[in-house]
Amino acid sequence: IKILAIETSCDETAAAVVVNGRDVRSNVISTQIDLHTKFGGVVPEIASRMHVEKINVVIREALEKANMTLDDIDVIGVTYGPGLVGALLVGVVAAKAIAFTKNIPLVGVHHIEGHIAANYIQEPTLEPPFLCLVVSGGHTHLVHVADYNTYEIMGKTRDDAAGEAYDKVARAIGLPYPGGPKIDALSKEGNKDAIAFPKAMIGDGYDFSFSGLKSSVLNYVNSAKMKGDELPIADIAASFQNTVVEVLVTKTMALAKEKGITKIALAGGVAANSGLCEGMEAACNKNGFAFYHPSKILCTDNAAMIGSAAYYEYLRGSRADMTLNAVPNLPLGKKI
Ligand code: ATP
Ligand code: MG
Numbered sequence: 001i002k003i004l005a006i007e008t009s010c011d012e013t014a015a016a017v018v019v020n021g022r023d024v025r026s027n028v029i030s031t032q033i034d035l036h037t038k039f040g041g042v043v044p045e046i047a048s049r050m051h052v053e054k055i056n057v058v059i060r061e062a063l064e065k066a067n068m069t070l071d072d073i074d075v076i077g078v079t080y081g082p083g084l085v086g087a088l089l090v091g092v093v094a095a096k097a098i099a100f101t102k103n104i105p106l107v108g109v110h111h112i113e114g115h116i117a118a119n120y121i122q123e124p125t126l127e128p129p130f131l132c133l134v135v136s137g138g139h140t141h142l143v144h145v146a147d148y149n150t151y152e153i154m155g156k157t158r159d160d161a162a163g164e165a166y167d168k169v170a171r172a173i174g175l176p177y178p179g180g181p182k183i184d185a186l187s188k189e190g191n192k193d194a195i196a197f198p199k200a201m202i203g204d205g206y207d208f209s210f211s212g213l214k215s216s217v218l219n220y221v222n223s224a225k226m227k228g229d230e231l232p233i234a235d236i237a238a239s240f241q242n243t244v245v246e247v248l249v250t251k252t253m254a255l256a257k258e259k260g261i262t263k264i265a266l267a268g269g270v271a272a273n274s275g276l277c278e279g280m281e282a283a284c285n286k287n288g289f290a291f292y293h294p295s296k297i298l299c300t301d302n303a304a305m306i307g308s309a310a311y312y313e314y315l316r317g318s319r320a321d322m323t324l325n326a327v328p329n330l331p332l333g334k335k336i
C-alpha cells in the first residue's frame, strides 16, 4: 500500500511517500525556521501563508523523488491535529482535494501518533507493546503503546513541554529559535554539575513539570546580569540539559519497571537531543531494556512518520471523508 502523507501542523511543510508503513520512498521537508527566527518563535499567520505557498511544490517533489505520480498512490494520509489551526487546514484541504479528485481513501492522522510511528521506520522489527517517551515542542507524554492504534497516556507535563523549556531557556541565554539543538551543542562545552537546578517532581508519580526549572534558570540569568557577571552560558546549558535528562530518564525507567515493559522508545523533536539519547540508552542497558530512537530527521516534524501512522490507521479501517477538519487540540488515541 503506497501512501502519500502530508504534514503542516506547525512550521514545516512536508510530504512523503511511504510503502507499507515502513519503507520511505521520499521525505520532503520545507522548513520555515528562518522566517520565524526573527520573531523568536512560530508566528501562526506567517506559517499558514507559507504552507499555502509551498504545499504543492513539496507534494510534487515527494512524488518525483519516489518515482511515482498520483495515479500510483493508494491512500492519502494527513495530519489533522493537534497543531495550529490555520497551518493544519492547508494540509487537510490539499489532502481532501487529492483524495476527492483521484477517488482514493483519506486517512486522518494524529501528529503525536506520527511522532511515535517514526520508530517503526527507524527500526523495521519494532512492534508494540512498548513505552514511548514523547518529547516535542508542545508535548511531554509517557505513552504506553499497547498496540498500533492503542495509546495509553501514563504521565504528562502539567505545564511546559520539554521542548518549550529548551526554547525559552535558549532565548534567555541569547540563543536564537529554535533553541533545543543549540543548547544541545553548547552543553558539550559546559560543566553539567556547575549549577544545581531543581529536579521537579522527580519522586512524585509519572507527571512532569518544567516551568519551575525554566523559572529557576531565568532567575539565575537575571541575577547574574544584575551583578554584572558574564553569563556562563555553556555551564547553564549543560546543567539545564542534565537536569531535564535526569528527570525524563528517571521517570521513564520507574514506569517501565512498574509496568513490566522492556522496550523503550523516544519520539518528538527533543528525542534528537544527544544527552537524552545517551542517558536513556545507558539506563536501558543497565536495566536490560531494548532502546529505540528515530534518527534526527525523523524526530522533528516530517511527513514520513505521518505515512507510517496512516498505514496502521488504514489497516484498522479508519477512513476520513470530505468533512475532515483541522482539530487544533485533538486528543491522543481518539478514534474517528
Ligand atoms: P508538537 O510535536 O508537540 O506538536 P512541534 O511539532 O513544534 O510540537 P517538534 O517538531 O516535534 O515540535 O520538535 C521541535 C522541538 O524540538 C523544539 O522545541 C526544538 O527546540 C526541540 N529540539 C529539536 N532538536 C533538539 C535537540 N537536539 N535537543 C533538544 N531539543 C531539540
Ligand atoms: Mg517545527
Ligand code: FE
Pocket (backbone or CB within 6 Å): 111, 115, 136, 137, 268, 269, 300, 301
Ligand atoms: Fe511535532
